[in-house]
Amino acid sequence: MSFCPHSFARTAHPAVLRAQQAPTVHLHQIYPGTTGWSTGRLFMAIPYPHFIVTDNPTVDTPITVPSPSLPPLILTQDELKKVAAYKAVEFVKSGMVLGLGTGSTAKHAVDKIGQLLRQGDLKDIVGIPTSKMTHEQALSLGIPLSDLDSHPVLDLAIDGADEVDPYMNLVKGRGGSLLREKMIEGCCKKFVVVVDESKLVKHLGGSGLAMPVEIVPFCWKFTAQRLQLLFNEVGCVAKLRTCSENGQPFVTDNGNYIIDLYFEKDLGDLNAASDAILRNPGVVEHGMFLGMATTVIIAGGRGVTVKNK
Template structure:
């Protein structure tokens, strides 16, 4: 799909974003896809830049769409912008499919009509954040704990637009040294933690059960636990890693979102850029 066909028209919400140059894409498999950059006012905070990127992402939304609503701090800006456009009448006939209980509550408070995959098994567009993005637009997601519902909704979407800040860019997945989550059933979780760590001994992987603020095991919206994998070096073969993880009995889902993103909108100190396949 040509990148030019993926870029939406400008809206009044993003009038502060100005197209000023096209850069060659760093993606190894997508050298022909341009990167479009948008200038931003000086002295903006990271949250300001995330909000600008979220506004840019919402330009992909058209009236009448079924939208997958992501989870996390950046996705919350997206949900808020959709709510604003709905209340002003600039968007109409939108249906949102939330990826977590907290996104459901936020969207409901903003008056966004909501549904589920049961009622809308085909979603027009999903917008969400990510914890890591590699040069091929593969992702690590799920540090917010919603990886299973996120993957279900985003896999059912015709387009998947990701919004991140530039600190989330890595040369290889797992390269940030932060958690790559795996959702597991509570039954014999320690057994699976040991097996998960053993899969990636060469990468110096350490597996830890995620704990909540109360010091007890974190429980997902689906009543499962999360084992976080921490890599000393990037994952060598993410596709193979995903298959190995999924093959373990008791594993529900992993946070490797591979070949799913249509476009990634990146907020950085120089403004907002769009990388598209």
């Protein structure tokens, strides 16, 4: 992935902005609670203390009765990302082939895996990085690396997401890594997604931020117009992603461009939208990850929620 500060803004959720302005309470403080986001699927709320202090964590964490009288714990967005990422690392076992995600949330998981390897708490891990950036990070941490050619089936991948809908569908790729992520995470027995609660949306595109589509550079305007026209009825705007410092097109790890789609209305049938996008010959892949996540871990002000498919 070429590194440049993107001109597309990753605006923080208002709740997060409020949290960032408030005095920070750190993770070691004891505070039980739950999040309120559930669709009736299997989910469990985990208080922070269990998660932070445990030395030998298991995935089967007991459900704790919430304390509604207590106000929510105030954590920064990055602390919430770390909480979710560390919880996901509890799924990692020695001997696994792991998909290593990309972005500010996945980075915490990769750091933690590196730390556990160094300490000898994990052994014989093989990492498959989803971007050049994660490749560099994992190398610097001494995580043994491989690729899909040598390991076409992975045990587990851990990655962040830009949006998560109530059915565990995702938007990914605001960091530009959607193609390698989709290739690698599509080959995993388990795909654990780690987010802070600002990523939860009622429907994909609902954050008002970009839904990325990776395209070939050849006649990119033509492809962008085709994509915008395709979703005319839901008020779609298609924009070429550029680097903020020089206005040049953002170039992915694969030498492609990104068209960011913004929607005014609900996209409706996501599988139909996916098929329609992929029917354009200039399109390489899009950032909707439909039905791929097997677990979503959400860190919020009141605790961690683990949703399983």
